[in-house]
Amino acid sequence: MPGVTHDDAPLLADLMPWSVAPLRLGRGWPTAPDPATLKTRWDALLKAEGPDRETLFEPTRARTVHSAVAQLPGQPSGTGPLADASGPCPAPVRVLAAPFDEQWLIPDHRLIDTARPELWRVADGRQVFAIESPEGMPLLVTSHLPTLRAGRIRPLYRRPDGAEPNLAPGLPAYLADRLDRRVTPPDVLAWALTVIRPDRTVPLTDDPGLWAQGVELGHRALWLLRRDGDRPKLPGGRRPYVRAPLPARPLTILYDPDEETLHLDEGRISPVPPEAWDFRTGEVRVLEAWFAARTAETAETGTLAAIAPPAWSQSWTSELLELITVLALLAEVRAQQTALEIKTRITAADLTAAGVLPPPQTSRKPASILEHTEEGPAGQLTLL
Numbered sequence: 001m002p003g004v005t006h007d008d009a010p011l012l013a014d015l016m017p018w019s020v021a022p023l024r025l026g027r028g029w030p031t032a033p034d035p036a037t038l039k040t041r042w043d044a045l046l047k048a049e050g051p052d053r054e055t056l057f058e059p060t061r062a063r064t065v066h067s068a069v070a071q072l073p074g075q076p077s078g079t080g081p082l083a084d085a086s087g088p089c090p091a092p093v094r095v096l097a098a099p100f101d102e103q104w105l106i107p108d109h110r111l112i113d114t115a116r117p118e119l120w121r122v123a124d125g126r127q128v129f130a131i132e133s134p135e136g137m138p139l140l141v142t143s144h145l146p147t148l149r150a151g152r153i154r155p156l157y158r159r160p161d162g163a164e165p166n167l168a169p170g171l172p173a174y175l176a177d178r179l180d181r182r183v184t185p186p187d188v189l190a191w192a193l194t195v196i197r198p199d200r201t202v203p204l205t206d207d208p209g210l211w212a213q214g215v216e217l218g219h220r221a222l223w224l225l226r227r228d229g230d231r232p233k234l235p236g237g238r239r240p241y242v243r244a245p246l247p248a249r250p251l252t253i254l255y256d257p258d259e260e261t262l263h264l265d266e267g268r269i270s271p272v273p274p275e276a277w278d279f280r281t282g283e284v285r286v287l288e289a290w291f292a293a294r295t296a297e298t299a300e301t302g303t304l305a306a307i308a309p310p311a312w313s314q315s316w317t318s319e320l321l322e323l324i325t326v327l328a329l330l331a332e333v334r335a336q337q338t339a340l341e342i343k344t345r346i347t348a349a350d351l352t353a354a355g356v357l358p359p360p361q362t363s364r365k366p367a368s369i370l371e372h373t374e375e376g377p378a379g380q381l382t383l384l
Contacts, residue, residue: 008347008348008349009197009201009202009203009204009345009347009348010201010202010204010347010348010351010357011200011201011202011348012130012132012139012154012192012196012200012201012202013200014168014348014351014357014358014359015167015168015171015188015192015202016130016154016156016166016167016168016189016192017166017167017168017359017363017364018154018155018158018166018363018364018365018366019132019152019153019154019364020116020118020119020152020153020154020155020366021114021116021152021153022116022131022146022147022148022149022150022151022152022153023112023114023115023116023119023145023146023147024062024112024113024114025111025112025113025147026058026060026062026063026111026112026113026114027057027058027060027111027113028299028305029041029058029303029304029305029307030105030106030108030111030112031095031097031103031104031105031106031147032103032104032308032309033103033104033293033294033309033316034104034309034313034315034316035091035092035104036309037307037308037309038089038092038104038105038106039088039089039092040307041304041305041307042088042089042106043089044056044304044307045057045082045304046085046086046087053065053082053083054083056303056304057082058303058304060113062113062114063110063111063112063113065081065082065083066081066082066083067081067082067110068080068081068110069109069110070109070117071109072107072108072109072112072115072117072120073117073120073121074120074121074123075090075093075107075108075109075120076090077090077107077108077109077110078108078110079109079110081110082110082111085110089106090106090107090108091107092104092105092106092107093105093107093144093145094144095144095145095146095147096129096131096140096142096144096145096146096147096148097147097148097293098148098289098290098293099133099137099140099148099281099286099289100281100286100290100323100326100327101148101289101290101293102142102144102227102319103293105145105147107120116153118366119145119153119155120145121160121366122155122157122158122159122160123145124160124161125143126157126160126161126162127143127155127156127157127160127162128141128142128143128155128156128157128186128189128222128226129141129142129143129144129145129146129153129154129155129156130153130154130155130156130189130192130193131146131148131150131151131152131153131154132150132151132152132153132154132200133150133151133281134150134151134282136280136281136282136283137281138196138197138198138200139192139193139196139200140225141189141193141221141222141225141226142225142226143226143227154166156185156186156189157185158366158367159367164367165185165188166185166363167185167188168351168356168357168359168363169356169359169360169363170354170355170356171188171351171356172184172185172187172188174351174354174356175188175204175346178206178346179206179208179211180208181208181211181212186219186222187215187218187219189218189222190214190215190216190217190218190219190221190222191204191211191214191215191218192218193218193221193222194214194215194217194218194221194337194340195214195337195340195342203342203345204345204346204347205342205344205345205346206344206345206346207342207343207344210340210342210343210344213340214337214340217333217336217337217340220329220333221330221333221337224326224329224330224333225326225330227322227326231322231325232322232325232326232329233325234271234273234325234328234329238271239325240262240269240270240271240272240321240324240325241269241270241321242267242268242269242317242321243261243268243269243270244266244267244268245267246264246265246267246269246312246317247264247265247266247267247312248311248312249295249311249312250264250265250267250291250295250312251265251295252264252265253287253288253291255272255277257274257277260272260273260274262277262287262324264291269320269321269324272324273324273328273331275327275328275331275332276324276325276327276328276331278331279327279328279330279331286323286327287320287323287324287327290320290323291320294309294312294316295312
């Protein structure tokens with residue numbers, strides 16, 4: 001983290017006041033690395049009847065096949081008890097299931113113990129979710145709804161379509177005045193992503209040059225983490241390729257640092273920079289965890305989670321090649337972020353004196369979205 005010499009940096013929790021606890025799925029089978037597997041699991045659930053359907057569902061206190069709950073905002077799934085359900089699987093949606101691991105989820109409220117509807121209401125193409133991660137990275141960001149077990153989730157915007165930033169009221173204007181430049185909500189998040197400490201304090205600066213440097217690094221990290229827009233490329237035209245075909249069901253992943261080659265059984269991918277292989281969240285190598293999520297056989301036979309893809313898919317190969325590039329480039333950004341030294345600063349006391357902090361209690365609560373109607377249990381409409 002950047003060098004600082006003081007203890008009066010504001011907390012991320014004050015700069016981005018509204019936060020939501022992580023989702024609790026309650027069962028693993030509604031999530032998978034590919035959507036086809038989820039549709040097969042759904043079909044298997046609905047083919048079962050009576051007690052067999054209940055057992056396959058994996059009931060908890062919060063959800064059984066007899067639960068009737070409201071629709072997830074923006075998702076046209078059923079609201080009646082699953083014991084009586086029929087029909088096709090709701091179209092799976094992309095989620096962040098683990099750090100750097102985008103998977104798929106059946107977006108049906110009846111399958112999820114604690115779905116956090118307030119997050120679904122603001123999840124759209126403009127939204128960015130900042131996630132307080134306990135796994136060695138103080139902050140993750142994603143464009144997808146996060147379902148990973150982590151800390152609190154802080155959306156960048158409190159309303160759909162990028163309306164009403166989730167920032168302490170007056171913060172962008174105050175920073176713009178001190179820095180003598182325009183400051184946007186994504187700029188604030190980019191700066192926080194660059195300088196945030198493990199205790200989730202965010203040292204601020206009034207040095208325009210340093211601010212510009214930190215924001216530029218943060219925007220690059222945002223681009224890499226969100227993986228939107230143009231595809232990332234390694235410097236010098238280098239690009240990881242499949243050098244030997246990957247097997248139908250690879251079981252092992254190994255790395256050869258001398259040849260910068262990733263081995264998936266007899267399959268080979270190179271070049272793979274060592275920075276990509278060594279990239280970790282906490283003590284876990286990201287590439288190893290990503291591979292295990294697609295190949296490990298941990299589910300009990302006879303459960304829905306035991307229904308897995310029949311073979312390694314071409315889409316996974318494409319995702320792996322891109323992930324290698326993303327991790328290598330993020331390692332470079334990390335090194336540059338660590339080298340930043342904040343000598344002139346804006347303190348929490350400064351923000352308090354300016355009336356920016358503490359943020360009002362209303363800013364810590366979700367915004368009302370009065371124009372949005374949702375289907376409640378058994379088809380009744382809910383007005384928010």
